[in-house]
Amino acid sequence: MSRPLPAGATIGILGGGQLGRMLSVAAARLGYRTHIYEPAANPPAGDVAHRVTTAGYDDLPALGDFARSVDIVTYEFENIPTSALDALEAQCPIHPNRRALAISQDRLIEKAFLHDLGIATAPFAAVDDAGDLAEALDEIGTPSILKTRRLGYDGKGQARLDSTGDAAAALAAISGAPAILEGFIDFSREVSVIAARSLSGEVTAFDPGENVHRAGILRTTTIPARLSEAQRTDAVFLAGRILNALKYVGVMGVEFFVTRKGLIVNEIAPRVHNSGHWTQNGCAVDQFEQHIRAIAGWPLGDGARHADVVMENLIGDDIDRVPAIAREANAAIHLYGKAEARPGRKMGHVNRIVRR
Amino acid sequence: MSRPLPAGATIGILGGGQLGRMLSVAAARLGYRTHIYEPAANPPAGDVAHRVTTAGYDDLPALGDFARSVDIVTYEFENIPTSALDALEAQCPIHPNRRALAISQDRLIEKAFLHDLGIATAPFAAVDDAGDLAEALDEIGTPSILKTRRLGYDGKGQARLDSTGDAAAALAAISGAPAILEGFIDFSREVSVIAARSLSGEVTAFDPGENVHRAGILRTTTIPARLSEAQRTDAVFLAGRILNALKYVGVMGVEFFVTRKGLIVNEIAPRVHNSGHWTQNGCAVDQFEQHIRAIAGWPLGDGARHADVVMENLIGDDIDRVPAIAREANAAIHLYGKAEARPGRKMGHVNRIVRR
Numbered sequence: 001m002s003r004p005l006p007a008g009a010t011i012g013i014l015g016g017g018q019l020g021r022m023l024s025v026a027a028a029r030l031g032y033r034t035h036i037y038e039p040a041a042n043p044p045a046g047d048v049a050h051r052v053t054t055a056g057y058d059d060l061p062a063l064g065d066f067a068r069s070v071d072i073v074t075y076e077f078e079n080i081p082t083s084a085l086d087a088l089e090a091q092c093p094i095h096p097n098r099r100a101l102a103i104s105q106d107r108l109i110e111k112a113f114l115h116d117l118g119i120a121t122a123p124f125a126a127v128d129d130a131g132d133l134a135e136a137l138d139e140i141g142t143p144s145i146l147k148t149r150r151l152g153y154d155g156k157g158q159a160r161l162d163s164t165g166d167a168a169a170a171l172a173a174i175s176g177a178p179a180i181l182e183g184f185i186d187f188s189r190e191v192s193v194i195a196a197r198s199l200s201g202e203v204t205a206f207d208p209g210e211n212v213h214r215a216g217i218l219r220t221t222t223i224p225a226r227l228s229e230a231q232r233t234d235a236v237f238l239a240g241r242i243l244n245a246l247k248y249v250g251v252m253g254v255e256f257f258v259t260r261k262g263l264i265v266n267e268i269a270p271r272v273h274n275s276g277h278w279t280q281n282g283c284a285v286d287q288f289e290q291h292i293r294a295i296a297g298w299p300l301g302d303g304a305r306h307a308d309v310v311m312e313n314l315i316g317d318d319i320d321r322v323p324a325i326a327r328e329a330n331a332a333i334h335l336y337g338k339a340e341a342r343p344g345r346k347m348g349h350v351n352r353i354v355r356r
Numbered sequence: 357m358s359r360p361l362p363a364g365a366t367i368g369i370l371g372g373g374q375l376g377r378m379l380s381v382a383a384a385r386l387g388y389r390t391h392i393y394e395p396a397a398n399p400p401a402g403d404v405a406h407r408v409t410t411a412g413y414d415d416l417p418a419l420g421d422f423a424r425s426v427d428i429v430t431y432e433f434e435n436i437p438t439s440a441l442d443a444l445e446a447q448c449p450i451h452p453n454r455r456a457l458a459i460s461q462d463r464l465i466e467k468a469f470l471h472d473l474g475i476a477t478a479p480f481a482a483v484d485d486a487g488d489l490a491e492a493l494d495e496i497g498t499p500s501i502l503k504t505r506r507l508g509y510d511g512k513g514q515a516r517l518d519s520t521g522d523a524a525a526a527l528a529a530i531s532g533a534p535a536i537l538e539g540f541i542d543f544s545r546e547v548s549v550i551a552a553r554s555l556s557g558e559v560t561a562f563d564p565g566e567n568v569h570r571a572g573i574l575r576t577t578t579i580p581a582r583l584s585e586a587q588r589t590d591a592v593f594l595a596g597r598i599l600n601a602l603k604y605v606g607v608m609g610v611e612f613f614v615t616r617k618g619l620i621v622n623e624i625a626p627r628v629h630n631s632g633h634w635t636q637n638g639c640a641v642d643q644f645e646q647h648i649r650a651i652a653g654w655p656l657g658d659g660a661r662h663a664d665v666v667m668e669n670l671i672g673d674d675i676d677r678v679p680a681i682a683r684e685a686n687a688a689i690h691l692y693g694k695a696e697a698r699p700g701r702k703m704g705h706v707n708r709i710v711r712r
Contacts, residue, residue: 007695047406
């Protein structure tokens, strides 16, 4: 067992959004300070952090100063430029590790990694040009979806194909970027597992949650998910295999499709995950603290839930419902301190505790 | 119903200790920023606050700047000098109000206030000199305890009298400061109620907790307290009467002795209270959020508990037990980020969730 990070040490967090904010509070609860690195001014995490650096990911001197001021570095999002990681890693450890980041940054590498582990995914094929796409359509058919390998946002970088005749338009829609074609999955529901692996290799997972998306954005997570006992065990087991294969340290979110043929991994996120917010009000140790425990060399919390929870994201104008939600019994409100409620912007969430 | 403080507003908190720290986190969760005012450098609350001012309570220019930078002011402790309150109140509202502070700052005024409300307390009498003490001993007898009217710390400013012969020594022990003599109470247990009153006059209370002290310091609070249904109702009702009588806004801790003749109020604290820390893991809305809701013009949370909890304070060397506690199931750890573990110093607490 590694020596834990000493009390009063500083954890650097790349990204100052709501995930960084909630990580910062959890770090404080375990006696640590945080230093937030974020290009945008007045980040949500800055309201609850010891220190904030406002600088871009291309500002290597600022990254160096940041890394020298902290004891370890973690992150709240996966699209960190390689050059920034190089600059940081020269000064101090980064958890989760770069392999996890590299895999989650590229849909093709992610799918190939899962495939090599023998874990089921949607059928996929690499597409770099029109010839590749024609071959991929032969193999996978339609309906299918062409996605850039590197992450787009808000459904950008994706194009649906309902017939082979859509090929040219789909390639144009993603501007010919390196891509993969994914077959559509016929699934009954989507669930996710928030799992953690410690520095000493201990692995644990919270109970799977059932997710509902709208317009590509998570709306609700319900605990427990409607899964058979075998499916539940399978989901946790698959998440554990992914963490172990990566020698991962920290919390990971693993999204699954539930199909008639079993569980299929949709995607992995090498960080705390929106579908794990329910743990704040359902568990003694929430996902944010679990992540800090993992990267700081603590034993993991046991993850057992003491209450059922339905988590609802407050997106855009949903923030106007807060006064009504504040009058509900058993509703725990978590706002992110964002000034402007733009459409699609995550402004907060509510954990509704279901008494058992 | 008053208009709530708008999202993004700043709440000023006098005092940067652990109560200020946990208030700051709760304020952020409701979308507010905090500005901590604290004489000592590197206060625990500073790790989770938007801004910190390090200045004394006699620094009137600093107090003025602080008050102008915030929308409302609250506090985490009751011994704020009157001159500081005057300087602040000239700029912005302070909750809870000054009457509550004045009462809790002076044991005689507090006892007289409760007596006027018809609420039972220990027998008491004002003692300004040896003549008063002789009269008070005639009336109250021994064993009894001579306490300075203004708060001492760690049992300072108190002297026990086992016979009238102890009078001179007791007066000397408190250096002849204005005092009260209190009769000893024969009680079976101590319980406390954490109650809240909103800007619109709504009152609510969390379930009473049962407190165990050692060497004058709270060690554990157990929820639920061992009380009859009548005692439970009585405790909550008495707390509500106190809040209403003061037109109080915010959270108050009311400590009771349970005696054969009924409940006796030991003392009131016009702030969040150590015996309410259990609410962090037992309720959807904890005492810190309840206080912020009250002073920010929100509706109060309903205070119902979804789990039983035993709260244990981690005092001084208790901090060395954290690695073992971290391995317990259902133990929620809350550390305060204090660098040095001095004897008697509150370093953190653990909420052990008891599944129901």
